[in-house]
Each structure stands twice: as structure tokens, then as C-alpha cells.
Amino acid sequence: MWDSGRIASGDFLEVHYGGPALQSGTTYFWKLRVWDQAGKESPWSNPATWTTALLHPSDWSAKWIAADADGPRQLQALEHSGKVVESTTPLPIFRRDFRIDKPIKQAIVSVSGLGQYELHLNGRNVTDSVLNPGWTNYRKTTLYNTYDLTALLHQGNNSFGMMLGSGMYDVPGVKGRYTKFIGSFGQPKMILQLHIIFADGSQTTIVSDRRWKTASGPITFSSIYGGEDFDARKETPGWDSPGFRDTDWSSAIEVAGPNGDASNPGSELSGKIIPAIQAAQSFMPVKVTEPAPGIKVYDLGQNFSGWPEITVSGKRGSTIRLLPGELLDAKGLVTQASAGAGSNAPVLFSYTLKGSGIETWHPRFTYYGFRYVQVETTSASADKPVVLSLKGKFVHDAVNIDGEFTSTLPLFNRIHHLIDMAILSNMVSVLSDCPTREKLGWLEQTHLAGTSIMYNYGVLELYEKIANDMVDAQLPNGMVPGIAPEYVAFVDSKGVSTNFRDSPEWGSAIILSPWTAYQSYGDTEILAKHYDAMRRYAHYLRDKSQRGLLTFGLGDWYDIGPNFPGESQLTSKGLTATAIYYQDLNALTRIAKLLGKDSDALEYAEEANSVKNLFNRTLFHPETNEYDRGSQTANAMPLALGLVPEEHRQAVLDNLVKDIRKHQNHVTAGDIGFHYVVRALTDGDRSDVLYDMLSKTDSPSYGYQLAKGATTLTEAWDTNPNSSQNHFMLGHAEEWFYRGLAGIDFDMSRPISQRIIIRPAMELDIAGASASFESVLGTIESSWKPVVGGWDLNVTIPSGAVAAVYLPVGVREVSEHGQPSSAADTLKLSKEKDDVTAVTIGSGQYHFVVHR
Structure with missing residues (x-):
């Protein structure tokens, strides 16, 4: 199909397939080899393989089927119905017998069931994950899964069985059961297509159609919000196995798919790979x-x-x-x-x-x-x-574990666990705010906590899915709602969007989340695919602005002020909204350059500079070196985003530290601001302040949450029992654990020589810290501990990569594996500003002893 040939580049991640278009239902093989710096080639890798799914709507000959026709129960998607019923009907199950009379070479089934499904074959559950197929705006995108059934089918009689659940597709309002909202895309329905290639080269297809049978199943109630009831007396033994007598079952009804197009069943189906839920x-x-x-x-x-x-x-x-x-x-x-x-x-x-x-x-x-x-x-x-x-x-x-962090301070390890459990608990098809009352994909977390998540887990596929959700949710005027998929629109009684629906800090995820993913994974595809949607949102903000200043939205949600937390109390909405807008424009400038859209890049750079000037004229007080009202968020955001004039940076940073000290090393920033507080202090080489903040055990702090018995990060800093006990929106300490304390600073958007920076905070009153990170370049490790007169530092840099290692101020001597740096040909020492020593290293494992 294609041979890349030898490509002399250190940027091997950007070598894209350039052969003929791939075909549906086809197995492809690939292998590779590499050359070292001396031109010596490696052997070929062992061949790897994958099989494509159904790539085109016309590949589907199966029909959507249901137990009943869509009728009055079908509501307009994304809308409240307000209708509460006494009870719901049991969920349907489906079955189909079929016969195979000759040996099989390959059998691949493509299947989707809405809202959720479980597929059985010959009495066995063949779905290796749960809550399939994934939550989307089903009108525009419905996901399906593929399974290799080659080893499970046998000659003779076979039987499919299918169970359906409601999921986010059909959210009922039932008296006596909790629900966040009420809405439906239609009746539960399914589609299935089994493609069999026989050993003699012939082929056949088994599809869902009116030949399938259906009956009421044992699940008498199911709601993604309200729970589930199961009556085992209604189970029918053998219903999903060959030979079952289904004469009293009804024939399935062929129905339109979720988008209403009965003539083209595959029109909204997507085989996009997303992380399985397990x-x-x-x-x-x-x-x-x-x-x-x-x-x-x-x-x-x-x-x-x-x-x-x-x-x-x-x-x-x-x-x-x-x-x-x-x-x-x-x-x-x-x-x-x-x-x-x-x-x-x-x-x-x-x-x-x-x-x-x-x-x-x-x-x-x-x-x-x-x-x-x-x-x-x-x-x-x-x-x-x-x-x-x-x-x-x-x-x-079921995402890959890419990172590991530990320190010699038990409190920090417990905070890491607290945040980690909250991240995983809210990673179910979307990045939800909590797994209890809402389960909705609130978008601000996807970019604010993105780096924290990506240090721990491989989530590129999840972020691609979230980006698709945002595009599906985007309104014609370019606005991106605060949640995606937008199952419920947060509007007032007149249908006007509230701040919960339209807030720049949330909607900007359409730009900042793909950019964050690119910084971790270096794949431009997520940028190119969603570039038009990014532009439309940036233009929407421009139209909403007052010459570049934005003054609407939720602001620094859940900050700590005199009142019960909610919309921003300590920081003007104009500061957070406009700062995010500036961040959008900066990101778009860089994205446009990467995609070769130079005129767009120039446009966004000029607009960003205009917004920066207006921001500083309007919100900066040069006489006090503070922004807005001087809150932690107000000073941290401009610092982290490069909005502060260079001659004032140190004074603004000092004011940020001063406010933290004034609050006895406690945070006042909320959902939006705390991310930038962590970044501003880390970038400003004030890990000592973060260390003091994270060491607190009184309210508000992580330590206080632990002292109150929390085992996941809570929604409110003070663990309010009337707020969620499982949110990750305030988990930004995780980024500092990896990037600041352990010192692994990784960013694929930087030049090749600067993608890996090792800069641990070794001067803190702690006996050591360690982190490893499975980056797209390979494993990066940093581990340090104090010794008499200095520190031990162990570093691992992946093959083909280079890194800069920054050491504390005033370093007198550095040795690596017992050799002084002056005698090591592979080490290059240089003095940076403020008397910081930098060591440039290539790939390999290093043991530094650093002396003052």
C-alpha cells in the first residue's frame, strides 16, 4: 500500500500515511525500522496489524430495529420535557438465530445499541467493556463498536442476543427517582452487521432487520441518573442461545436511526475509536x-x-x-x-x-x-x-497509565491519590464534573486540568472524542455551550442562554483542549480537524466583546469569598473572560502557523496584541502592580498568560505571593483561577509558596479535605457535605507534582531541543520526590533526594531526544556517574540568568551529584 522510505528527521511523530485511501473491512499490516546517528539501520520490527471498520455510510446494509415505533415518547433532543411518569416499561431484549455451514476465516461484527447495549453470542457476553457505545449528540454522531467473533462462531446453529439500556439517549422522568433532566432521542434501538469471510473466500453478511425477535427483558427500570431495577424472575433461560423457542416473541420493527433518516441507516454512525469503559x-x-x-x-x-x-x-x-x-x-x-x-x-x-x-x-x-x-x-x-x-x-x-508520582512526604502522596481518584471517577465517555448529580461534560476542566490528566493517563483518543462533541454542540453563531454533548440547554424562561451555557472560560475549550492535547501528544490532526470550529468560536467572542474586552460568563467559579461559592466573588468576570480570550488568540496564532495558515496567524497575533493592550489599560494598576481587585486569580492569570509588562512581572508575582501569605498560605482562587495560580508560581520559580500551600491541613486546603475523611477531591475547598464529594476541578496541584516538584516539564509545541526540561524543586524542605512519564517520545524520569552539601538527581531521557536540566542557583560542581561535568563529553554546561546552571543532555540514564 505504501512505503515511507527513509525520512531523516528527529520529528518522527509527524510522518503521516500517504498511500491510497483505506478500504472498509480490510486487514492491513505495517512494520518499521530506524537509523541511528551513524546511519546504521535497525532490523525490521515484527509486523503489526489492524482491520478497518465500516468507513462509509453506504457500507451499512443493516437496519435500525426497535421493539416499538418511535411515537409520542420521542422528545426533541436537548430539551426539557418536564413530564414525570409513574413508571416506565421494561427494557427490550432482542435475538436472532442464524446458521453457518462451512469453515470461517474471519468474522467481524459492527454493532450499536441506544442508549447502551450488551451483545451476546451463543449465550456469552462478547462485549469486553461496559456502558457502550459512548455518549454523543446522537442526532449528529452515533458511535458503534466492532468485535472479532472468528473464534466464537461455530459451524451449525448460532444465536445473537442483545440487551438495551437507556443511557443518555433516553432519560426518563419517573416519580420517586432522581434525574438531572428529562429528555429523549427516541425509543431504545439497535443496529448490527456481521461480516463473515469463509475459508474458501466466499462471504456473507448477517444484519439486524425485521427477522429479529424481541421481548421485554428483566430490567424493569433503568436511568443513567435514577438507578436500575432488575427482576430475575423475568429472565428467560437460554434466550441468547441457539435452539431457544421464540415463537411467542414479537418481530422487531425497522425504524429510522437517531437522526431520523430511515433510508440511510449508516448516515450518523461513526466507528471512531474512544477509550473503552470497564x-x-x-x-x-x-x-x-x-x-x-x-x-x-x-x-x-x-x-x-x-x-x-x-x-x-x-x-x-x-x-x-x-x-x-x-x-x-x-x-x-x-x-x-x-x-x-x-x-x-x-x-x-x-x-x-x-x-x-x-x-x-x-x-x-x-x-x-x-x-x-x-x-x-x-x-x-x-x-x-x-x-x-x-x-x-x-x-x-480504560486509559493507559502514563505517569507515576511519589514523594517522601506522605501528605503529598495522599493528595496525589485524592486527585487521581477524582480524575478517574469522572472519566466515563466524557470528562464529567461529578459521577453523581450531573455526569455532564463540563468543558472548562478539559483544558484547565488537561496537563494534570495527561501526566497521568494517555487520553488523546478521549480528547479527540471530546473535540468532536464540542463541534456537534457548536451553535450556528459559533457559540460553544458549557457542556458537550449538550443534552440539556441551560437557558432562562425566554430561551436566552444563561452564564452556565455561555461562558468564555468554558466555551474556549474548543480551542484550548485540542491545543493542550497537541502539547502532550504532538499530533496536528486534532488541530487541523477542528480548526474551522476554533475560528468560528474566536469570531463569536470577537463579536461579543467590547473592542476586545469580554465581561460575561461565570468568572472564577467557586472561588472563596464572603458568600456561598458559585459565580466569581473576588475577581471581575472581565478579567477571567478577557484573559481566556487572549489565551485563545495566542493559541490560534500558533495553531495557524503549524497548519501553514500564515495569514490567519498574522491576524490572530495582531488581535491578541490589541486585546493585551486593552486588558492592561483597563485592568492593570501600575501604581500598585496589581490587576483588577488584586485577588490571587487576578494577578495569577496575567502572569501565567504573558499579559504582564516585563518590567512589572516581578512586582505582580510578589503581590500574588503577598496575598497568599496574607491568607496564611491558603488559596482563595476557584475553578478557573487556581490553575493559573499553580502555573504562575511554578513558572516564577516560587515552588516554595506552593509547597507551603499544599502542606496546609486546615481549611481551605487539600489537607483539610483529607482530615475530614475525603477519599476523592471534593467540589468545595471546605468539603461542604451539601456539595459533591467527587470533583476534580480543583486538582491542579497534580501538574506541580510532576512539573514543579519532580521537575518534568514536557511540551511538544516547543522546539525539539526544548521539548523536555528537567527542573526539580530540590531546595524545598522535603527528603525527595520522583516521577516518571511515558511521553510520546518515550519514558522520561526524574528522581531526586538531598545529600550532604547538595542533591542526587537521576534522570532518564528517551532515545532520539534531548533535554535541558536546570539546577538550583549557586551550584558549584556537578558530576555525572562519578565524572565531573568538565570531563564528560556528552554534557554541556551553561550559566543562565540568575546564576542558574543548565546541563544539556541527550538520551540515556544519568546520575548527577550536585554540590553547592
Whole structure:
């Protein structure tokens, strides 16, 4: 198909495929080799392979099928219906028998089920992940999955079975169950296409159509918000296996897809790869209490996103009722107050036993954020069912672990865990704000916390998906809503967008999130694909501005002021909104240059300079060297974004530090500002201030959250029990742990010689820190500890890369593996400003001893 030939470049990530267009359903192989600096070539790698899915809408011959036609239940997507019903009908299941009469070479199935699905073949669940296929604006994009069934099919009779859940596709309003909003894209439906290549070269296709059969399944209620009820008495043994008698089942109905186009079933289907969602970890109870007769509460020791799994025994018709929650009330009972769910409309899971020995169950099509599970049992007889075991299953995107951080200070390790668990708990198809009350993809986190996330996990595919969600949500006038997918529009009674829908700090994610992904992964495709959407949003902000000044939005959300947190209290909205606008324009300038759009780059650079000048004329007070009202956010954002005139930078930084010291080393910045506080202090070589802030254990601080028993980062700095107990929006210390304390500063947007900078904060009162990061260039490691008269520093730089290592002020001597730097040909020492020593190194492992 294609041979790149030898390409002499250190920028190997930008070698793109240049062969003929790929074909659907085709297996491709690839291999590579490299040359070293002496021109010596390596052997060829072992061949790797992949198979393309259905790349074109016309490749689909399958039909969307459902149990019922879309009717009055279908609501306009992205809209409140306000209609609450007493109950919903059980979710449908589907089946189809088919026969294979000769040996198979390859069998690939492409499948989607809305809102969510579980596919069975010959009595076996073949989906290796959960909550498929992923949340999108189904009118514009519906994802599907592919599975290789070659080893699972056999000659003779075979049978497909399909279970459907509601997910975000169909959110019901049911009396007595919690929901964030009510809305639907239509009835549950599915589409499936199995392509078989036989050993003799012939082919056949099995598709979803009216030959499939359907019946009501055992899931009697399912809501992504309200929970799930399962009646095991309604299970039909063998329903998903060959030979099952389905004569009393109904024929499936062929229906239009989510976009309403019945003539082209594949028109909105996308096989884009996104991270699979998996039940990745189990938590066992650390404590079981009985706060009231007949009620047991299981403490799983960790707040997380997922579901409980129970093993029970009891009489037929007995019911186990599970109430999950993040906190307990004064009586020791589970409360859902932190998630906004009251006792009249809680989130519940329930299981009704079939009464045949030991039974194990967990919800399939919903999840929740919880630490505790309250268990109540009911039975028509005196014998109540027995819960033999209960455990929690941690459900999140199955992303690669790219980073590892540790320090000799236990508090910092616990803070790292606190943030890490919140990140994972909110990584389920989107980056949600919390896994309880909302589950919505609030966008400001995607760029503000992006670097923190990317130091820990490989999330390029997730960020590509989020970018697609934002494009699907973008309005004709260029506005990007605060959430994507936009399942509910936050508008007032007149239909006008509120600040929750239209805030520059949130909408700018369309520009800043792909840019953040590029800085970590160096792939220009995410920039090129979404460039037009970025331009449209920048033009929208220009039209909304007052000669370049923006004064609307939420501002520094959840900052710490005199009132209950919410919209910004300490910082003017004009400061955060305009600073973000400037950041957008700077990013677009660089993106346009990367994409070869020089005239656009010039346009955005000129506009950025105009906004900078207006920003400083309007918001900077040169007589006091403060911005706006002098809050931490007000001074940190201009510092971090390069808005401060050079001659005033040190004075503004000093004022930022002064305010932090005035608050006894406590933070006052909120969701937006704290990110820039961390960056401004790290960039300004004031890790000592961050160290003091992160060492606090009184309110407000991470340490205070830990002292109050939090196991995930909470929404409010003071762990308010009426706020979410599982948010990652304030987790920006994570970036400092890697970039500041351990010293791994990585940015693919910088020139090749500056992509890796090692600059650990070794002068702090701590006995050492260590981090490793699996970058796209390879493994980067930095580990240091103090020794008599200086420090030990171990560094690993990946093959083909170079790095600059910055050492503390006043370094007198440096040795590497016992050799003085002056005797090591591979080391280049230079003195930077402020008497900072820099060492330039190539790939390899280094052991430095640094002396003052």
C-alpha cells in the first residue's frame, strides 16, 4: 500500500500515511525500522496489524430495529420535557438465530445499541467493556463498536442476543427517582452487521432487520441518573442461545436511526475509536454497620464511580434494595444530599430474586459515585434474603497509565491519590464534573486540568472524542455551550442562554483542549480537524466583546469569598473572560502557523496584541502592580498568560505571593483561577509558596479535605457535605507534582531541543520526590533526594531526544556517574540568568551529584 522510505528527521511523530485511501473491512499490516546517528539501520520490527471498520455510510446494509415505533415518547433532543411518569416499561431484549455451514476465516461484527447495549453470542457476553457505545449528540454522531467473533462462531446453529439500556439517549422522568433532566432521542434501538469471510473466500453478511425477535427483558427500570431495577424472575433461560423457542416473541420493527433518516441507516454512525469503559477495580467493605433494625450499611473505604455487585440467596420474589451514597448522616444512614438527591427521589438499585440458589448481580446500564451502600431486604415470607457478599466495582475509561508520582512526604502522596481518584471517577465517555448529580461534560476542566490528566493517563483518543462533541454542540453563531454533548440547554424562561451555557472560560475549550492535547501528544490532526470550529468560536467572542474586552460568563467559579461559592466573588468576570480570550488568540496564532495558515496567524497575533493592550489599560494598576481587585486569580492569570509588562512581572508575582501569605498560605482562587495560580508560581520559580500551600491541613486546603475523611477531591475547598464529594476541578496541584516538584516539564509545541526540561524543586524542605512519564517520545524520569552539601538527581531521557536540566542557583560542581561535568563529553554546561546552571543532555540514564 505504501512505503515511507527513509525520512531523516528527529520529528518522527509527524510522518503521516500517504498511500491510497483505506478500504472498509480490510486487514492491513505495517512494520518499521530506524537509523541511528551513524546511519546504521535497525532490523525490521515484527509486523503489526489492524482491520478497518465500516468507513462509509453506504457500507451499512443493516437496519435500525426497535421493539416499538418511535411515537409520542420521542422528545426533541436537548430539551426539557418536564413530564414525570409513574413508571416506565421494561427494557427490550432482542435475538436472532442464524446458521453457518462451512469453515470461517474471519468474522467481524459492527454493532450499536441506544442508549447502551450488551451483545451476546451463543449465550456469552462478547462485549469486553461496559456502558457502550459512548455518549454523543446522537442526532449528529452515533458511535458503534466492532468485535472479532472468528473464534466464537461455530459451524451449525448460532444465536445473537442483545440487551438495551437507556443511557443518555433516553432519560426518563419517573416519580420517586432522581434525574438531572428529562429528555429523549427516541425509543431504545439497535443496529448490527456481521461480516463473515469463509475459508474458501466466499462471504456473507448477517444484519439486524425485521427477522429479529424481541421481548421485554428483566430490567424493569433503568436511568443513567435514577438507578436500575432488575427482576430475575423475568429472565428467560437460554434466550441468547441457539435452539431457544421464540415463537411467542414479537418481530422487531425497522425504524429510522437517531437522526431520523430511515433510508440511510449508516448516515450518523461513526466507528471512531474512544477509550473503552470497564469495571476496572473492586473495592471490598472495610466496615459493616447496622444503624437501624434490618438496615445494613457497607463502607467500601473509597469514594469512586461505579456500581455495587451483590451475591445473595433467598426465596423467589424477595428484593434487595441498594441505596448508594458518598456520605452518612448523623444516624449512620446513607445520605445523597451531596448529590442533590433527596429521600423522595433517590438513586436506587434493586434486585428481585428468582429463588434458585446463589445469585450474583450488578447494574448494567447506569453507574453512580459512592463510598457507602445501604442495604434493605424485603420478602413476602418471614425469611428475608441474605446478602452473602457485596463489593464495589470501579467503572471508568480504560486509559493507559502514563505517569507515576511519589514523594517522601506522605501528605503529598495522599493528595496525589485524592486527585487521581477524582480524575478517574469522572472519566466515563466524557470528562464529567461529578459521577453523581450531573455526569455532564463540563468543558472548562478539559483544558484547565488537561496537563494534570495527561501526566497521568494517555487520553488523546478521549480528547479527540471530546473535540468532536464540542463541534456537534457548536451553535450556528459559533457559540460553544458549557457542556458537550449538550443534552440539556441551560437557558432562562425566554430561551436566552444563561452564564452556565455561555461562558468564555468554558466555551474556549474548543480551542484550548485540542491545543493542550497537541502539547502532550504532538499530533496536528486534532488541530487541523477542528480548526474551522476554533475560528468560528474566536469570531463569536470577537463579536461579543467590547473592542476586545469580554465581561460575561461565570468568572472564577467557586472561588472563596464572603458568600456561598458559585459565580466569581473576588475577581471581575472581565478579567477571567478577557484573559481566556487572549489565551485563545495566542493559541490560534500558533495553531495557524503549524497548519501553514500564515495569514490567519498574522491576524490572530495582531488581535491578541490589541486585546493585551486593552486588558492592561483597563485592568492593570501600575501604581500598585496589581490587576483588577488584586485577588490571587487576578494577578495569577496575567502572569501565567504573558499579559504582564516585563518590567512589572516581578512586582505582580510578589503581590500574588503577598496575598497568599496574607491568607496564611491558603488559596482563595476557584475553578478557573487556581490553575493559573499553580502555573504562575511554578513558572516564577516560587515552588516554595506552593509547597507551603499544599502542606496546609486546615481549611481551605487539600489537607483539610483529607482530615475530614475525603477519599476523592471534593467540589468545595471546605468539603461542604451539601456539595459533591467527587470533583476534580480543583486538582491542579497534580501538574506541580510532576512539573514543579519532580521537575518534568514536557511540551511538544516547543522546539525539539526544548521539548523536555528537567527542573526539580530540590531546595524545598522535603527528603525527595520522583516521577516518571511515558511521553510520546518515550519514558522520561526524574528522581531526586538531598545529600550532604547538595542533591542526587537521576534522570532518564528517551532515545532520539534531548533535554535541558536546570539546577538550583549557586551550584558549584556537578558530576555525572562519578565524572565531573568538565570531563564528560556528552554534557554541556551553561550559566543562565540568575546564576542558574543548565546541563544539556541527550538520551540515556544519568546520575548527577550536585554540590553547592
